[in-house]
Amino acid sequence: MPSTLPLGDPVPADGSFPTAVQQALPSRAEVPFGLYVHIPFCSVRCGYCDFNTYTAEDLGPGASQLSYPDTLISELVFARGVLDSMEAPERALSTVFFGGGTPTLLPPEELARILTRARELFGFMPEAEITTEANPDTITEETAHILAQAGFTRLSLGMQSAVPEVLKTLDRTHDPANVERAVKAARAAGLQVSLDLISGTPGESLEDWRSSLEHAVALRPDHISAYSLIIEEGTAMAAKIRRGVLADIDSDDQADKYLLTEEVLGAAGFDWYEVSNFSTSRATRSAHNLNYWVDSDWWGAGPGSHSHMAGLRWWNVKHPAAYAQRLSSGTTPGHGREELQDEDKVLEHLMLRLRLADGLDIAEYNELPELARTQGEQITPATMDSLVQDGLISAQAAAPTADHREGRAVLTLRGRLLADAVTRRLAPE
Ligand SMILES: C[S@@+](CC[C@H](N)C(=O)[O-])C[C@H]1O[C@@H](n2cnc3c(N)ncnc32)[C@H](O)[C@@H]1O
Numbered sequence: 001m002p003s004t005l006p007l008g009d010p011v012p013a014d015g016s017f018p019t020a021v022q023q024a025l026p027s028r029a030e031v032p033f034g035l036y037v038h039i040p041f042c043s044v045r046c047g048y049c050d051f052n053t054y055t056a057e058d059l060g061p062g063a064s065q066l067s068y069p070d071t072l073i074s075e076l077v078f079a080r081g082v083l084d085s086m087e088a089p090e091r092a093l094s095t096v097f098f099g100g101g102t103p104t105l106l107p108p109e110e111l112a113r114i115l116t117r118a119r120e121l122f123g124f125m126p127e128a129e130i131t132t133e134a135n136p137d138t139i140t141e142e143t144a145h146i147l148a149q150a151g152f153t154r155l156s157l158g159m160q161s162a163v164p165e166v167l168k169t170l171d172r173t174h175d176p177a178n179v180e181r182a183v184k185a186a187r188a189a190g191l192q193v194s195l196d197l198i199s200g201t202p203g204e205s206l207e208d209w210r211s212s213l214e215h216a217v218a219l220r221p222d223h224i225s226a227y228s229l230i231i232e233e234g235t236a237m238a239a240k241i242r243r244g245v246l247a248d249i250d251s252d253d254q255a256d257k258y259l260l261t262e263e264v265l266g267a268a269g270f271d272w273y274e275v276s277n278f279s280t281s282r283a284t285r286s287a288h289n290l291n292y293w294v295d296s297d298w299w300g301a302g303p304g305s306h307s308h309m310a311g312l313r314w315w316n317v318k319h320p321a322a323y324a325q326r327l328s329s330g331t332t333p334g335h336g337r338e339e340l341q342d343e344d345k346v347l348e349h350l351m352l353r354l355r356l357a358d359g360l361d362i363a364e365y366n367e368l369p370e371l372a373r374t375q376g377e378q379i380t381p382a383t384m385d386s387l388v389q390d391g392l393i394s395a396q397a398a399a400p401t402a403d404h405r406e407g408r409a410v411l412t413l414r415g416r417l418l419a420d421a422v423t424r425r426l427a428p429e
């Protein structure tokens with residue numbers, strides 16, 4: 001089962017924000033605003049995955065795939081009402097992301113209906129990026145066409161590997177041929193394509209990983225996310241590793257695979273823009289994910305979804321039945337919330353920007369009002385120098401002029417392997 005949610009403070013039944021957050025909303029009018037739509041269904045649960053998703057078997061009474069689109073739409077209507085009641089400034093959505101679970105387990109017409117309702121309620125910016133995740137065996141030419149007609153611009157396919165044995169260990173239901181067909185269908189419909197890959201599956205050799213990277217590149221996607229496998233507590237895979245059925249992951253193997261990722265993707269024209277994300281150009285970076293990493297605002301709709309607006313974070317009840325019950329009684333589906341404290345804001349700014357190829361702007365960081373309020377230490381030229389000397393951040397980006405204070409902390413390849421350690425060296429005392 002998926003992991004549990006943090007507790008936080010209770011969310012009031014009408015979903016309204018604390019007064020200080022309401023007062024901050026007008027200052028966020030120009031900040032990008034995104035919508036995340038969670039579709040919590042999968043045909044099979046992959047043994048490594050702890051996302052909040054349910055097979056038909058483990059869904060239980062009180063929720064169904066059939067009624068889910070209407071329930072989800074009722075949260076969108078609720079969200080509109082919450083924002084209106086606080087007189088929040090009008091903000092059209094710059095990105096929409098349908099994730100899961102497997103969004104494409106729902107009929108594409110239903111995804112289209114949800115998207116149309118989101119457009120009616122919030123409006124879309126011109127050139128809005130509208131993505132849906134999809135499992136490769138759920139996409140046909142017709143599905144892709146309906147999604148594109150509805151306004152989706154991008155399909156993110158969970159390819160994971162090109163090696164049948166590895167796909168088997170991951171409990172995937174698709175085969176490599178499904179991926180190729182899905183990419184072709186997406187292309188024919190005019191959708192951008194992103195592929196998700198996972199490295200470090202137990203039993204995967206370095207040559208297996210090379211093969212997955214090469215197959216992915218040969219499909220000419222616009223974007224590739226290459227994640228190192230994380231063994232999540234409570235998953236079937238974690239249990240198999242504990243019992244010795246599968247080998248544990250190995251950090252040296254993961255590092256070798258990251259180096260190979262950089263080599264193969266780099267040679268094929270994919271540049272990293274976040275530690276695990278690569279694209280063929282700035283225009284094909286994931287705008288939605290970038291918004292998460294640069295402290296923008298987003299509403300996360302669906303069971304277990306997290307939202308962030310103006311420093312307020314909240315998260316919805318996890319089970320689809322509890323979620324449906326809350327909304328049918330006109331109550332917020334919010335389970336808990338927290339206002340980010342200054343220390344958290346500083347650390348998040350540092351940690352998230354450092355993972356981006358655009359890096360951490362030192363002057364901007366040193367002047368964060370939250371850093372001053374917590375009397376945290378600024379980043380000094382001496383710290384930057386020592387990180388450059390250790391080969392962890394780029395010398396060129398750190399000091400475009402003689403004064404490091406004009407520079408940015410941008411991770412080198414070695415730095416990306418040790419990103420957490422670099423964060424600790426930069427973090428305020
Ligand atoms: C919600 S899933 C993607 C959509 C779709 N359900 C699928 O799997 O094809 C998002 C992505 O997270 C990644 N992911 C999930 N669990 C992971 C784990 N334990 N370690 C690393 N990556 C993981 C996978 O690459 C997956 O494609």
Ligand code: SF4
Nearest residue numbers: 042045046049100101
């Ligand atoms: S299909 Fe995707 S969301 Fe569903 S269990 Fe597998 S990885 Fe998780």
